[in-house]
């Protein structure tokens with residue numbers, strides 16, 4: 001690629017190098033809209049150039065095929081030296097790809113398809129590659145990560161959770177070892193020394209959360225004078241006094257798997273390292289706030305807006321509170337703090353539900369992430385909401401967290417010298433990726449055309465009818481020897497469906513945050529004949545279900561979507577569990593007029609409720625489509641607001657060093 005498409009990526013010689021962050025201004029957003037078409041044309045031109053490089057890699061294959069194992073290893077060592085001296089470009093890059101491909105064929109018995117070579121070139125180019133679900137992004141990343149690491153660039157491969165980080169690193173290690181590269185895996189619970197060891201490896205597999213928190217901890221260890229950080233680091237690095245505390249080697253190159261999830265959906269999660277307040281004090285406060293909240297009545301005193309997930313106090317409600325709090329003293333005397341506390345208590349009562357937003361495990365309130373279906377370890381809601389839910393559920397109350405240092409995924413990932421991503425579902429958020437991260441989405445066509453059969457969606461009036469129909473469908477498919485995967489949106493929904501399946505005598509497994517420990521075993525068996533799995537989004541992105549013997553001939557895996565999600569991308573990810581690598585499979589949605597997506601978007605008065613009822617009768621698909629687009633717009637706006645707020649408070653707090 002003398003063509004200059006991939007520049008020299010060698011790192012600068014400082015201790016914790018990263019790119020200086022820049023704010024996303026309105027100019028970026030306007031530019032991202034105005035430049036959408038030119039950017040698409042430019043992306044097409046780039047893809048065409050990268051296609052030529054791919055052809056050169058393919059043409060080199062015969063030269064590498066005929067090498068003995070020893071000759072191949074010697075050639076790899078020579079390529080590494082050239083990459084280190086000349087950078088990732090030209091003939092050395094082409095040879096590196098051809099050598100990695102050949103080595104993969106010998107060690108993993110997997111030979112990269114042409115589309116995977118192209119996808120990897122897009123990654124090295126610092127863009128997002130959109131490849132269909134099941135096209136083999138895990139293997140695609142080996143070309144980009146392997147070549148970058150051979151050139152001496154510390155490379156992070158970012159996955160959405162620890163399970164995928166460990167699974168991918170372990171599967172691919174034989175290949176990396178044969179390339180003379182070391183691989184590190186970061187998992188929850190590792191000591192700082194183990195982390196340092198994993199980051200010292202040429203390629204490190206880690207979840208986005210682990211990476212971001214390690215980075216924050218390193219920043220804390222380096223001191224909080226954000227402005228002077230670079231100078232300070234260089235000074236201390238010269239003295240060698242920091243090597244004992246800092247675990248990372250800087251932010252050089254990241255390949256983010258499931259890029260839309262990590263860079264867009266997760267972007268809303270603030271990342272905070274915090275100290276805790278006194279739990280006894282929190283319990284007293286939360287109990288009082290809930291008692292006051294329970295004294296109010298809807299809709300006279302308060303209105304719950306489920307769509308916006310807020311609670312509004314009416315003037316009558318405020319007056320009622322003022323009376324009730326008359327003799328309480330302390331913070332209850334201040335109308336602002338009193339009303340805010342009660343609003344939070346009403347949210348805890350009416351907007352957050354066990355089995356949906358959280359589960360109770362080990363007598364603790366544990367947040368379940370809606371997008372991934374997984375428990376978010378050690379996360380808590382802020383503003384006292386977590387403590388209110390703890391009191392509501394009668395579990396031990398924890399202290400409130402106060403931020404010592406904080407960031408967001410948006411800011412964290414923008415600090416990488418080079419950032420790349422891959423996903424099956426990027427097109428809906430291409431504009432956001434461009435505006436916030438300056439990443440273009442380049443779509444790479446699949447290796448073989450998809451054979452996934454999309455059956456027409458079916459609609460039912462009530463949840464009960466829908467559940468009965470899903471159970472009947474699962475029984476029918478399983479009876480025909482096909483494995484069935486039923487996707488639900490929450491732990492509670494997965495358990496309801498499980499009960500219905502048990503009642504009608506369909507044997508099945510449940511995969512949700514409660515059964516996380518059996519995850520690997522459930523997934524391993526999910527493709528065998530007649531198996532039925534009810535799952536939350538844990539069986540979504542990244543999960544690869546291998547079909548058992550004879551299953552493809554019967555039609556492959558049948559996936560049932562039992563509820564639409566707020567984002568169409570999540571539905572497409574679930575559908576993508578079947579029909580992978582050009583295999584046979586089918587997908588259908590079975591929905592009801594009582595689904596949460598519709599009930600939460602139906603707020604807004606009797607007129608819109610009536611319109612909705614008519615719309616649902618005449619054109620149910622349209623009603624779901626509208627609700628989904630509305631929810632997508634709302635989430636998009638919330639992300640925009642968060643970034644704006646983050647950047648605003650960031651500039652205010654940078655004087656005190658609270659922000660990383």
Ligand SMILES: Nc1ncnc2c1ncn2[C@@H]1O[C@H](COP(=O)(O)OP(=O)(O)OP(=O)(O)O)[C@@H](O)[C@H]1O
Nearest residue numbers: 110111112113133134135136137138139424542544
């Ligand atoms: N070149 C190849 N030759 C043969 N099999 C392959 C090749 N590349 C990938 N596969 C297989 O294809 C399947 C899907 O791969 P993988 O899980 O990486 O897909 P993915 O694109 O990451 O999917 P998702 O978008 O759902 O995360 C795996 O079983 C993998 O072993």
